[in-house]
Every structure is written in C-alpha cells, then in structure tokens.
Amino acid sequence: MTTATIIETPVKLSLTRSFDAPPEKLFDAWLDGSWRDWLGSHGVVCLDSQLDARVGGHYRMDVRMPDGSEKSVGGTYRAIERPFRLVFTWNGCFTGGETLVTLTFRPRGAGTELTLTHEGFTGADMRDRHNEGWSNSFDRLTARLAR
Numbered sequence: 001m002t003t004a005t006i007i008e009t010p011v012k013l014s015l016t017r018s019f020d021a022p023p024e025k026l027f028d029a030w031l032d033g034s035w036r037d038w039l040g041s042h043g044v045v046c047l048d049s050q051l052d053a054r055v056g057g058h059y060r061m062d063v064r065m066p067d068g069s070e071k072s073v074g075g076t077y078r079a080i081e082r083p084f085r086l087v088f089t090w091n092g093c094f095t096g097g098e099t100l101v102t103l104t105f106r107p108r109g110a111g112t113e114l115t116l117t118h119e120g121f122t123g124a125d126m127r128d129r130h131n132e133g134w135s136n137s138f139d140r141l142t143a144r145l146a147r
Contacts, residue, residue: 012127045063
C-alpha cells in the first residue's frame, strides 16, 4: 500500500514598483508613522496606530474597512537596514496567521525601485487579496510622496 503525504507549500507574493523619491525618503515613509495615511486598500481608514521602529519593536494598526468592519494588523520588526532593507512580520485577520514581509530599496537614478516580498500565505486567494492591498498602498504612497 502506498501512502501519499500532501505538503502544502506557503504561497509568496512579490511586487516591484518604481517611485520618484530617493531611497532614504521612501524607506522613512515606512517607519515615520505616515503609513497610517497610505497603508491599506482604497477606502481603508486608520483608526489608531502604534509604532516602535527598532529591531524587536512592534507595530499595530487598527483600521475601518470600506464595509464598516474594523480590523487590526500588527507585527515585529526583524531587520531595519536604512535605506536598503526592512523586514517585519505581518499578523492579523488579513492573513489568518503570521507572515513575513521583506522590502528592498534600490536606487534608480533620482528614484527608487522598491520590491516587496510577502511570504507565508496558506493559499493563492489570500495572496491575491494582499496583491490588491499592497498595490493600492503603493498607489496611495505615490500620491503622498508627490505632495
């Protein structure tokens, strides 16, 4: 008799976007508290946030979704290498468990190429929802940096 073991491999999301801002300015936008204004899909409103931007420090964001429901997301900073790399856990109702986000910032002329890798999703549907959320966040960040 043959037995099969199914091993579910965590699903990963990778996005790359160019921004018209130097790496330092873009990097700082992730740690200066302004993320409460741009992080999340269109229509998401930050109600409260906490930020302890140091390795081992925690962040938390409570938001109101477009449908009126309230959600929270938070995590721990694993690496802060200004202005090149930022790594943090992402945990909340949006993922169903802890996942890992890695941001890399590469100078490109006067701007920056940002690559986001978000890994540890349990399925493609969760990854796809986060793809939309991160893409919307990048749009909102682009608008904020233009001000």
